[in-house]
Amino acid sequence: MSKRVKDLDSRLERLEGALTLANTGTFDIDVEVSDELDFDDPLTAVETGVYVLINDMGEQVMESRKRSQELQDKLNLIEKQRQAIEELSTPIIKIWDQVLVLPLIGTLDTRRSQKLTEALLTDISATQTKVTIIDITGVPNVDSAVANHLLKTVAAVQLLGASCVITGIRPEVAQTIVHLGVDLGGVETLSNLAEGLQWALNRLKYRILKEEGVQ
Amino acid sequence: MIVVRIKDVGDIIKARSAVKDVAEKLGFGIVDRTRISTAVSELARNIYLFAKEGDVQIEELSNPHKGIRITFIDHGPGIEDIDLALKDGWSSSNGMGKGLPGARRLVDLMEIESQPGKGTTVIIEKWLKG
Numbered sequence: 001m002s003k004r005v006k007d008l009d010s011r012l013e014r015l016e017g018a019l020t021l022a023n024t025g026t027f028d029i030d031v032e033v034s035d036e037l038d039f040d041d042p043l044t045a046v047e048t049g050v051y052v053l054i055n056d057m058g059e060q061v062m063e064s065r066k067r068s069q070e071l072q073d074k075l076n077l078i079e080k081q082r083q084a085i086e087e088l089s090t091p092i093i094k095i096w097d098q099v100l101v102l103p104l105i106g107t108l109d110t111r112r113s114q115k116l117t118e119a120l121l122t123d124i125s126a127t128q129t130k131v132t133i134i135d136i137t138g139v140p141n142v143d144s145a146v147a148n149h150l151l152k153t154v155a156a157v158q159l160l161g162a163s164c165v166i167t168g169i170r171p172e173v174a175q176t177i178v179h180l181g182v183d184l185g186g187v188e189t190l191s192n193l194a195e196g197l198q199w200a201l202n203r204l205k206y207r208i209l210k211e212e213g214v215q
Numbered sequence: 216m217i218v219v220r221i222k223d224v225g226d227i228i229k230a231r232s233a234v235k236d237v238a239e240k241l242g243f244g245i246v247d248r249t250r251i252s253t254a255v256s257e258l259a260r261n262i263y264l265f266a267k268e269g270d271v272q273i274e275e276l277s278n279p280h281k282g283i284r285i286t287f288i289d290h291g292p293g294i295e296d297i298d299l300a301l302k303d304g305w306s307s308s309n310g311m312g313k314g315l316p317g318a319r320r321l322v323d324l325m326e327i328e329s330q331p332g333k334g335t336t337v338i339i340e341k342w343l344k345g
């Protein structure tokens with residue numbers, strides 16, 4: 001007995017349409033497979049399989065879109081908090097007569113870097129600062145843009161007649177800078193802020209003496 | 216796979232923190248994490264600067280290397296001469312020209328595919344050793 005295939009052309013067309021749509025990312029098919037499932041009809045099994053598969057794919061795609069949206073929302077929130085923290089934490093500290101410290105914390109994008117440099121330069125000329133210490137202990141990443149910015153800041157500080165030292169380059173950051181091929185050779189660097197302060201005081205001809213014989 | 220869209224400057228940092236997260240979970244140490252995220256910084260910034268927008272895809276690798284693969288896709292202007300772009304110090308935008316060559320030194324594998332007028336795809340991989 002040969003099996004019957006009803007409405008072959010229109011059903012094939014529908015299948016093809018559904019597959020084409022799925023291929024372009026549209027999974028909401030609305031097909032009633034047939035009014036009553038006729039399992040004698042060999043095409044029915046194929047139709048059912050394809051439509052179920054497309055439906056499943058649709059659900060999976062929805063699920064993964066939802067998850068990627070959630071991730072995006074999370075990243076947005078983190079970014080907002082980061083910005084808020086950074087706005088709050090950009091102090092320029094006068095730690096000694098004629099000595100300023102700029103302790104950089106967090107990520108430096110171009111806009112923030114520019115703001116910080118402007119503030120620093122203004123302070124330097126207002127306070128007749130002679131030595132500036134830029135401490136980057138709190139900067140987790142120095143890429144070429146940040147390095148470029150640091151170099152420009154140092155140059156601008158020097159143009160104002162002050163000397164400048166960068167302190168607190170973390171070991172992993174130092175390695176990365178070397179790999180990047182950025183040359184900080186012309187810039188004074190010291191391992192930590194304490195050394196920076198000593199350097200600054202030296203430049204200003206101060207000497208720190210420990211008093212003898214005092215309890 | 217995690218996808219981070221790059222549309223503005225802040226997205227560069229988002230891509231970087233997403234990558235750091237995955238790298239840490241995979242067991243990369245602080246030095247490698249810093250290398251990977253610095254490379255991501257460079258390549259995501261290139262998308263932002265030259266193509267305006269694009270995607271950063273982050274995937275875990277298991278075979279033949281365990282590690283992380285990050286793919287940067289944009290439909291921007293493309294790179295005319297890839298060899299030139301990879302030269303230390305060459306920049307079309309008075310940058311330092313350290314981004315592409317530097318990123319390449321920071322990872323275990325980097326592939327660039329680019330068609331002028333069509334866009335650029337950069338793939339990088341960092342492998343867990345030992």
Ligand SMILES: Nc1ncnc2c1ncn2[C@@H]1O[C@H](COP(=O)(O)OP(=O)(O)OP(=O)(O)O)[C@@H](O)[C@H]1O
Pocket residue numbers: 144145257261262265266289291292293294300301305306307308309310311312313314315316335
């Ligand atoms: N996604 C991209 N689309 C189009 N052109 C690109 C892309 N990425 C890099 N380029 C081209 O390759 C050049 C070199 O890139 P590279 O990142 O090394 O340097 P840069 O971005 O100009 O400077 P730096 O990264 O040091 O700040 C760029 O100047 C640009 O012309």
Ligand SMILES: [Mg+2]
Pocket residue numbers: 257260261310313314315
């Ligand atoms: Mg670049």
